[in-house]
Amino acid sequence: MQRTIKALVFDLDGVIVDTAKYHFQSWREFAHNHGFDIPDRLNSRLKGLSRMEALDEVMQFASEDTRKNGNLEAFAKEKNDIYLHHLTDLSHDEMLPGVERFLKEARGLGLKLAVGSGSKNATSILTRLGVTNLFDAICDGNDIQRSKPDPQIFLMACERLSIDPKHAVVFEDAEVGIDASLNAGILPVGVGDASQLPHAAIWIDGFAYLHAAEFIRTLEQIRVN
Numbered sequence: 001m002q003r004t005i006k007a008l009v010f011d012l013d014g015v016i017v018d019t020a021k022y023h024f025q026s027w028r029e030f031a032h033n034h035g036f037d038i039p040d041r042l043n044s045r046l047k048g049l050s051r052m053e054a055l056d057e058v059m060q061f062a063s064e065d066t067r068k069n070g071n072l073e074a075f076a077k078e079k080n081d082i083y084l085h086h087l088t089d090l091s092h093d094e095m096l097p098g099v100e101r102f103l104k105e106a107r108g109l110g111l112k113l114a115v116g117s118g119s120k121n122a123t124s125i126l127t128r129l130g131v132t133n134l135f136d137a138i139c140d141g142n143d144i145q146r147s148k149p150d151p152q153i154f155l156m157a158c159e160r161l162s163i164d165p166k167h168a169v170v171f172e173d174a175e176v177g178i179d180a181s182l183n184a185g186i187l188p189v190g191v192g193d194a195s196q197l198p199h200a201a202i203w204i205d206g207f208a209y210l211h212a213a214e215f216i217r218t219l220e221q222i223r224v225n
């Protein structure tokens with residue numbers, strides 16, 4: 001049976017804008033402030049996690065003393081302050097290549113568009129990029145109790161769009177986000193390397209060479225299980 005696609009839901013960090021690198025840099029600077037380092041391999045593992053979950057992963061590399069005596073809320077705030085500092089000069093230029101054109105093409109086709117991001121900074125980032133108006137709904141880390149891979153954020157996006165999840169597609173750069181999409185019953189498109197996102201239904205390198213009408217036709221051919 002062929003599917004009909006009526007809505008696209010986009011993750012933010014690493015899909016719309018190149019902020020994933022700033023998250024990792026900020027965690028590393030936070031670690032250095034407390035006398036430890038984090039390995040490069042942690043980068044992909046932190047993607048899509050909530051701030052507190054990511055802190056938990058980072059703290060595995062801290063000294064026992066820091067782990068026992070640190071204040072987790074204060075640590076999370078410290079990392080976020082570093083992250084916000086990295087975002088000071090964030091501009092429209094840091095949107096991933098082709099994504100804005102792709103969004104406009106999709107709107108032109110009559111598709112509904114939403115953001116489903118675990119970040120509590122998502123709304124302010126979108127405002128600064130000047131692209132808030134392209135979306136019919138924005139769901140972020142402030143709206144949810146359970147982070148990806150729980151489906152809550154993507155189900156909420158579909159609800160706000162009044163679209164059945166079976167008519168939606170999620171674009172994600174994190175494996176937990178791909179799993180959240182599957183858990184919501186939504187077709188997941190992996191943005192990035194297939195080996196890092198093995199559960200996605202299909203993969204794209206980015207939006208630079210992707211045209212909405214053609215890609216939607218491709219997605220509609222993917223068999224409904």
Ligand code: B16
Pocket residue numbers: 011012013014020023046047048049050051054080116117118119120121122141174
């Ligand atoms: P914040 P996404 C996620 O955003 C990031 O991938 C993840 O690395 C980050 O820990 C999380 O947001 C929380 O971000 O500290 O800004 O609330 O990829 O779901 O758009």
Ligand code: MG
Pocket residue numbers: 011012013014015020047048172173174177
């Ligand atoms: Mg992401």
